[in-house]
Amino acid sequence: MATSQRDYYQVLGIPNTASADEIKKAYRRLARQFHPDMHSGAKKSEMEKKFKELNEAHEVLSDTDKRKKYDRYGAQWEQAEAYERARQAAGAQGGGQAHSFSGEGFSDIFENLFGGRGRSGSPRGFSAQGEDLETEAELSLREVLTGVTKRVNLMEPTPCLTCRGSGAVRNRPCQACLGTGSHVESKTIEVKIPAGVQDGTRVRVAGKGQPGVNGGKRGDLYLHVTIAPDKIFRRQGSDLQATLPVWPWEAALGAEVMAPTLTEPVRVKIPAGSRAESKLRLKGKGLPTAAGGHGDLFLILQIVMPSSLTDDERALFAQLGRLRTGDPRADLLAAAQRG
Ligand SMILES: [Zn+2]
Structure with missing residues (x-):
């Protein structure tokens, strides 16, 4: 059977x-x-x-x-x-x-x-459609943002010209193709990937698969798209997240600082009294959405200390310590006591 x-x-x-x-x-x-x-x-x-x-x-x-x-x-x-x-x-x-x-x-x-x-x-x-080919392409976030034309290498069997695909010349195995009747050739094609493609998408490229048999049409090429992890931006659907370091006094007094986006840096306003881990939303600075718009970029504030202090800075922090009364751990300690 x-x-x-x-x-x-x-x-x-x-x-x-x-x-x-x-x-x-x-x-x-x-x-x-x-x-x-x-x-x-x-x-x-x-x-x-x-x-x-x-x-x-x-x-x-x-x-x-x-x-x-x-x-x-x-x-x-x-x-x-x-x-x-x-x-x-x-x-x-x-x-x-x-x-x-x-x-x-x-x-x-x-x-x-x-x-x-x-x-x-x-x-x-009777004719048969050629087989489909499958290959992979990894895109950076910037490529997802703008769309990209990727060059894809394919291995494709083509009939041997010496023996015309029969594998034999005068009843002996063809030397050119070692009797297989075909050569495997590397071919490069360009595939246009639209902006906003999702991780794990299969992009179908019609007619770029293997040749058909007896005039059958060519198979298709399927491109499995993955999005490479980025060092700065974390992806959440079409939204992005990045950590933005700020000095304690920038968080306390408010500041205008430069923040990275997928394209050029932009000026953002840190509100006075910002707390650690608070989120700043940059509207439309994320990835393209299926609906045609853009997601947002969220900046997560990280309050950082200078790695070393000058004498003047130490004196100022000491002054701050004398001025501030109260214990930031008071609530924590009370909660722990209650169990
Ligand atoms: Zn041959």
Whole structure:
């Protein structure tokens, strides 16, 4: 019973018009390439799977009768055949019921059930879409803000020109492609990623996947976008957060200071009497939102002490200490006492 969902012709890398000889050659070439004994480690189990798939494809396509059924019904040809037998049995019994199973109606059932090449379609017209490719791109927050065009490297198999994809020249393995019939080429394409993309988004780039078979259209490229962590800005949806250090006297008296944003620094007002951990909101300085606006940037105030004090500064702090009565830990101590 077929387990593979892939097209057998695609597995063998041949058009569905291939001759028995071409099938044999393609099978031998790929069998050498995929043979699990030729690989080790993680590659081995991948090759075991490919090898199994290859043998399955070869078993069906090298048998004229099975191939004919496969061309007609696709991967589910065995089930289709069972249906056919059931239909014939029903027909042999006669009776009105058999009529509902005859003629074109039955073919339609196949097309619906197996979604494949029904008997009305020409097997030679069969073509398959190329496989989708998947790759990753990491964006900085600034790139999320503005949108970016990323250059993406793809590895793409292209037919060998020396042997025209057959893998052999005058019955010997092609030297240019080592008998594989294709070269893997690195290709760079540019993908435009719009501003405001979310972490974990899959961007679909239509028609940039692998080439199709027999004129089938190309697969798509999926770009998995992740947003790199930033040293300054923490992301919360479309809002950003950053820590803003201020001197104790700036917090006490209020000040105008420069604060970083994703673009250029801006002047912000620290209100007099600001407490540590308090938040300043810079409206619209966050990331683009899905609705077309922008999130906000929140600055979290961090009150910092100079790493060393001059004599004058020490004298001023001492004066402050004498002026201020009361204990900042009073509430804490009372609460702890109550339990
Ligand atoms: Zn070649």
